[in-house]
Amino acid sequence: MTIDRTLLAAMLSGYDLGRELGSGAFGLVMAGRHRRLDREVAIKVLRLSSDGARTSFDTEARTLASLDHPHIVQIFDYVEQDDMYALVMEMMAGGPLSRRRSDLSGPAACAVGVSVAQALSYAHSRGILHRDIKASNLLTDPNNRVKVADFGIAKLLTTTGVSRGTFVGTPGYMAPEQITGGRQLPATDLYALAVTLYELLAGYPPFDSDGSDLLRDHLRGTPAAPAGVPGPVAAVIMRALAKTPAERQPSAQAFAADLVVAATRAYGQHWLARSGIVVRLDDPVRVAARVALRDTTSAAAGRNAASRVASSLGAAVPRVTEAGGAGTTEPGGAGLMERGTERAGAASAAMAADRFRPARLVGAVPAPRERISWGDTSGAPAGPGRGDGRPPPASGSVPGPYRPYRPLRPRRPLSLMLVAALLAVAIGGAMLVPRLLGYTEKPPSDSTSTVSPTGATSPTFSPTPTGTPPSPSPTATPTPTPTVTRSSPGPTASQPRPVVAPTDVAATAQDENSIKITWTDRSGTESGFTIDGGSGRQKNVPAHTGTGSVVYVWSGLAAGDTLCVRVRARDSTGASAYSPPERSVCATTPAAPSPPxxxxxxxxxxxxxxxxxxxxxxxxxxxxxxxxxxxxxxxxxxxxxxxxxxxxxxxxxxxxxxxxxxxxxxxxxxxxxxxxxxxxxxx
Missing domain, CATH: 2.60.40.10 (Immunoglobulins)
Known part of the structure; x- marks a missing residue:
């Protein structure tokens, strides 16, 4: 998709537009920055040309902007003009999870699943489906928190007429009811989440097919359990991959509770802390983890724990608390940091009561008792111990007030004092000896040496004897050869400073007829630049004010044309070396693609x-x-x-x-x- 950057800049007058982050059939995503807030943002640009698109976009954008959850990418603003619409969203510097899927451990993948399930639960409670859950729509921030992007974009596209008569989604993640055009439910998102978790844990998708065979498999095929995945976790995923929505988990929150229980049984009680993923847990999901710790005697007991918690999820009010990462320190709590609770049914009341019992720390060192001065007899301890580290008085001694304990003052080593004295004498002698020998220091001159008219050199330091100088010898003294120390040549008033070559030369295709060339000006005194494009093609660029980034667009090219360039600066004295010095940087204008x-x-x-x-x-x-x-x-x-x-x-x-x-x-x-x-x- 191509857009008019001038029109987009006019629409988003309060933002600086940056580079393109990605593109697709319905729009593209660009980097941007809010000038007044100095906040980095991502801008999703859509083209919606159908009748009624403006009203539908306004309604849907308001709904999406109202989503405020720690695991959902936030929308800050939206604008529209003609058939172009833009959503200003939170910038996620960590990028999509699809780039990291091979690096995720089992606990980390389960932490991702819990995060996404809670985000879905929040959106479903507000009547919003995602319709396109997959790894490329799961983004990470610098704190390693996973957030769901493009919430409701699929519905926004269908309601505005972009894909009327079709549906928007990714074939490899579509639930059967989505493929056949049936009614889509919250369970449709759970199916896509299960496919995503299957890939993250097993390293391959549930069905190894493509095209029409892939959709047939999702409609009628039965996937094998993911290899190498613990049984409890695999069971949660396989249930969500059921062909009919009624056979899947009843809600996204129930899916999260089931996954927490299964991961606790599979990876141990501190699996979430070891995952490295920052997760904020709703109270019912956190309660499920505590129940799982009590019911780990058998697989059936673990399933009963999940069922007891899932039965109370409908009446529970979600309240999020921080968990995961380096801040999870509670012993015996699935690596969770708990801050208060809401009642989640009668089965959770007993667990809520013991949440505030002080934890017994293994290997903890008791705090030292306060030292007491025994000058006052009223402060004497009741028992035989004195409380100051000294043994109790011998038996049979006369009781009375204890004298205060006074530790001995450490002695300073004699050798240390002797070394300090010798060091002081050495420093003083070094300062006094030159004066006793008659040496005087002359002020430094501008040059390293000067030449006298007779050719004798004048040293910087000359000794002045204190006694009578000796009489000159009658022997003829040879005339000394003048010695001149030459400093390295440099610019002077009569010799101008040479122009400095530019750096950081780069070339990128802007469209099918032009290539953008950028470089960094390091001189600031040049009269212009020369771009060498090879084959006798050159462009002269006017001087840049000061130093910094310079941009030039080489236009008039043909589609599929490759241009390799080097850049140099010039002034009245000549030109600098080309940059890069050894080889050119190249870019190719796009050509029409080959047909499928x-x-x-x-x-x-x-x-x-x-x-x-x-x-x-x-x-x-x-x-x-x-x-x-x-x-x-x-x-x-x-x-x-x-x-x-x-x-x-x-x-x-x-x-x-x-x-x-x-x-x-x-x-x-x-x-x-x-x-x-x-x-x-x-x-």
Whole structure:
């Protein structure tokens, strides 16, 4: 997707626009900064061109901005103009979890699952579904806290007409009811979360297929239990992967409680502290962890613990407390830091009572008793001990007031005093000896040595004898050779300072006809710059005011043209060396992508058909599926598209093409579209 940065800058006049962070079929994400607040933000830009889009966007954006949860990316602002809409969101410097999935341990993956489940529970309680839970929509902040992004974006796209007659989601994470176009429920998000956890823990997805086969597997296939995952954790995931929503956990909060209980049984009571993920737990989920610690005698007892807590989740009021990371220190509490409680049913009342019992610290050292001065007899201890570290008085001695204990003052070693005295004598002698020998110090001159008219050199220090000077010898003294010490050459008033070469040269394609070249000016005194593009192509750039970053856009290029550049500064005395000195930096303008291949269309049900294809390009920004009457945009990371709400027994034909910033490819198939007919009898 391409956008007009000038229009976007005018829409977001209070923000500085930064680099592009990512793009897809429906929009892109850019970095930005709020000028007055000096706050880094992420800006998601969408194009919504259907009728009624403005009203729908305003309603949905207000709903999304109202979500305030520690595990949901916050929306700060939203603006719209013409068909362009922008959401200003919290910047997550840690990036998506999809980049870290191979580095996550079992406890860390479970901590991610608990975080996301609690975020879903919060949103579901407000009537909002996510519809596209996956690792790339789970972001981390600098504190290693996981937050869910793009909450409600899928619903925003469908209600504003971008994908009317279709649905938005990722095929590998879609629940059966989502594929067939059925009613989507909170359990739909739990299915996608279970697929995500399966991948994080096992390292591979539940179904190793693609295209239409992948969606068939999600509709009818039964995945194997994830290999290498503890049984209790695997059981929670497999239950959420059930084909019908009624067979999954009753709510996202129940899923979180089940996962906490299972992880406690699988990884031990301090698994959350060892995970390295910062999690804020609702009270019912935290209570589930404490129940799990008491019911670890058997697998059945652990399941009973989860069931007892899940039964009271409907009436519990969520209240979050900090847990995880380095701050979790409570012994025997699943690595949780507890600050108060809410009643979560009658089964939780007894646990709430013992929450405030002081913990018995193993290996703790008792605090030393206060030292008492025994000058006053009223302060004497009642027992035989004196309380000051001395033994009690011998038996048979006459009781009376104790004398105060006075520790002996340590003696200073004699050797240390002798060393200090010798050091003082040495320093004094070093200062006095030159004066006794008659040496005087002359003020330093500007040059290292000077030449007298007769050719004799004048030293900086000369000894002055205190006695009578000796008579000169009649022997002729040879004339000394003048010695001149030359300093390194440098700029003077008559010799101007040479211009300094620029640094940090970079080149990036801006569009299909131009490349942006940037560098850092290190001189500040140059009269201009020269950009060498090779093959006799050069550009002269005017001088930059002061030092700092310089930007030049080399335009007039063709699509797919590669430009390799070097930059140097120049002034009246000449030019600096090229930067980089050894090789040029290169960039290539984008060209139209190659068309996809192997396009197929298969009926999934009475109302849904899946279209799949093979991606034969590596620089596309999306695909377009044409069904003869409507074109549907598909994100670049997908190679399948499902059309829902179709007519029973109807025939539909499709063609697909790829596009990027430079243009679009030809349609595939080139000669005739591929067709499929929806199921007639409902099987």
């Amino acid at each position: 291949s192997n396009v197929t269309a298969v009926a999934l049900s009475t109302i849904a058909i899946i279209v799949s294809w093979q991606d034969d390009s590596d620089d596309e920004t999306g695909f377009t599926v044409d069904d003869g009457t409507t074109t549907h945009d598909v994100a670049a990371d997908r190679t399948a598209f499902v059309l829902a709400d179709l007519d029973r027994g109807a025939r539909y034909c499709f063609r697909v093409r790829a596009f990027n910033k430079a243009g679009v490819s030809t349609y595939s198939p080139a000669d005739a579209p591929v067709c499929a007919t929806t199921v007639q009898d409902g099987t």
